[in-house]
């Protein structure tokens with residue numbers, strides 16, 4: 001059984017996750033940061049894409065028990081990335097032909113592809129087998145888009161900041177996007193809450 005999947009992100013009012021340079025910017029308010037801290041501490045695993053590792057170099061270690069997962073088809077995770085420093089443990093999910101020298105505490109596994117990317121379903125199956133019950137998807141836009149369009153999530157929590165970035169910056173759902181009405185990702189509204197000057201929106205995956 002796959003873990004319960006929560007997708008969390010902070011975006012500008014126009015749906016952007018970072019600056020137009022790709023550089024990370026703080027979008028969460030203080031109250032939202034506190035909420036995210038609690039959320040990170042409540043899960044058994046936190047997953048990001050290699051794009052986020054390269055651009056933000058996040059530590060992703062709220063405690064020593066969490067498992068960090070990086071989706072990385074071609075083994076692009078830098079050797080000196082903070083996710084390579086254990087503890088906690090890290091699983092680098094590579095494509096079928098990639099390889100990587102990993103330090104102690106870092107597990108490297110090959111997975112089949114779904115299109116050009118690591119097959120998320122197979123990674124989730126493995127995490128289920130590792131007895132991970134709850135997982136947090138922390139971005140970036142490409143990873144969130146892939147989880148959303150495959151319906152591989154339970155809850156989507158988005159903090160909408162009182163700021164606009166504009167331009168072509170990475171969005172909440174980067175990727176090809178919808179070309180027809182059927183391609184759109186439907187969500188079921190759960191609740192909204194004001195946090196400082198922004199709004200937290202919570203949706204669940206329908207069905």
Ligand SMILES: NC(=O)c1ccc[n+]([C@@H]2O[C@H](COP(=O)([O-])OP(=O)(O)OC[C@H]3O[C@@H](n4cnc5c(N)ncnc54)[C@H](OP(=O)(O)O)[C@@H]3O)[C@@H](O)[C@H]2O)c1
Pocket residue numbers: 008009010011016017018019022023024025027048049050051052053055056071072073074076116117118119120138139140141142143144146170174
């Ligand atoms: N505001 C927020 O909450 C927040 C949170 C996190 C990140 N960010 C921002 O998001 C940006 C990074 O987003 P991004 O879209 O460029 O990168 P990303 O979503 O972090 O990573 C995407 C990359 O992961 C690899 N990948 C492997 N398997 C995948 C799969 N099944 N699905 C999706 N990706 C897979 C692919 O690279 P390969 O083909 O090389 O494997 C893909 O290009 C940064 O600017 C960062 O600051 C914002």
